[in-house]
Amino acid sequence: MRIALSNDHAGFMLKPYIKEFLQSIGHDVIDVGTQNDDPVDFPVMTQRVTSLITSGEAERGILVCGTGVGAAIAANKVHGIRAAVIHDTYVARQSVEHDDVNVACLGAWIVGRKIAEDVITAYLDAQFSINPDFRRRVAQLADMEAATREASNSTGGRHDGAR
Numbered sequence: 001m002r003i004a005l006s007n008d009h010a011g012f013m014l015k016p017y018i019k020e021f022l023q024s025i026g027h028d029v030i031d032v033g034t035q036n037d038d039p040v041d042f043p044v045m046t047q048r049v050t051s052l053i054t055s056g057e058a059e060r061g062i063l064v065c066g067t068g069v070g071a072a073i074a075a076n077k078v079h080g081i082r083a084a085v086i087h088d089t090y091v092a093r094q095s096v097e098h099d100d101v102n103v104a105c106l107g108a109w110i111v112g113r114k115i116a117e118d119v120i121t122a123y124l125d126a127q128f129s130i131n132p133d134f135r136r137r138v139a140q141l142a143d144m145e146a147a148t149r150e151a152s153n154s155t156g157g158r159h160d161g162a163r
Contacts, residue, residue, distance in 0.1 A: 001124060004049040004058035007033035007108075008042040008071075011064030014108035014116060018064060021117050027124070030058055046074035050081050053102055061103040062120065068105035075103045079145060082138070087111055089122040096126035100138045 003022055007015040015033050022029045032048035034040050042065050049061035061083075063071035068085040075083035083103035086092040087110050095101035104123045106116055128134070 002028045002058045004052035004061040006045045006049045007064040009037045010066035011108045012037045042070045043074040050078040063105045066109045067107035072105040092119045092122035093126045097129045100128040
């Protein structure tokens with residue numbers, strides 16, 4: 001599988017181990033993360049992964065930041081992306097099986113190397129269920145996303161709280 005991988009400065013220490021692990025289990029890794037611990041903005045690093053997925057250049061993505069939360073929020077702003085914070089194997093597997101998650105977000109401050117390996121394995125081994133309930137719900141998510149895009153386009157992209 002072709003995996004897009006990125007990190008911000010908080011994820012810098014864990015990302016090389018994740019990259020090496022992914023390659024050791026036979027995945028093609030596109031590393032678009034920062035290569036040092038100089039501060040960078042996680043939305044920028046997130047866009048590098050999401051653009052590879054939406055263009056079809058990568059099948060799934062992995063983002064590593066401090067908690068995984070900022071990366072998940074940023075990734076979920078992109079049309080066609082379903083991101084989740086995954087810090088345990090149950091959530092990692094179920095996020096794909098039930099919700100067709102295509103971007104996994106890990107917190108380097110939360111998980112160590114071994115947990116990251118286990119969680120990533122569960123995420124990558126999982127397949128979206130053929131259960132019609134899960135398929136219907138993911139289709140509803142796409143409908144919500146489309147409606148939000150239409151509403152945003154009709155208001156010039158402004159949201160409550162716009163400055």
